[in-house]
Amino acid sequence: xxxxxxxxxxxxxxxxxxxxxxxxxxxxxxxxxxxxxxxxxxxxxxxxxxxxxxxxxxxxxxxxxxxxxxxxxxxxxxxxxxxxxxxxxxxx
Numbered sequence: 001x002x003x004x005x006x007x008x009x010x011x012x013x014x015x016x017x018x019x020x021x022x023x024x025x026x027x028x029x030x031x032x033x034x035x036x037x038x039x040x041x042x043x044x045x046x047x048x049x050x051x052x053x054x055x056x057x058x059x060x061x062x063x064x065x066x067x068x069x070x071x072x073x074x075x076x077x078x079x080x081x082x083x084x085x086x087x088x089x090x091x092x
Contacts, residue, residue, distance in 0.1 A: 014078070014079050015076060015077070015078060015079070016030060016076075016077050016078075016079050016086070017030075017074065017075065017076055017077070017092060018030040018031075018036065018074070018075055018077060019072065019073070019074055019075070020069050020070065020071055020072060020073040020074075020075060021035070021071060022071060023068070023069055023070065023071060025037065025038040026038045026041055026043070026069065028041060028075060028077070028086070028088070030077075030086075036086055040084065040085055040086055041077075041085075041086050041087075041088060042085065042086070042087045042088070043069065043087075043088045044087060044088060044089045044090070046067065046089060046090050046091075047067060047068070047069050047073075047075065047088050047089070047090065047091060048067065048068055048069075049064065049065065049066050049067060049068040050064070050065050050067075051063070051064050051065070052065060069088070069091075073091050074091065074092040075088045075090065075091055075092060076088070076089060076090045076091075076092050077089065
């Protein structure tokens, strides 16, 4: 199916790496001259602050996981088809 679409392999999804330069709003620098803004970025749970419930000594406790991105963090992203959106899935 992909072969029938034509184009280069780089036109499809692949993993790219960048550096967080701002967190509000989120901006990631990709390479030397490409700056990705929040319009193009989606963050996964592994790079976000969130609340979850865990069982401690037989009872459920709510805990906050503080794993949000910080300026200077290096991130791994999946570049979607055509390079119009990027999913940040982990810190490197």
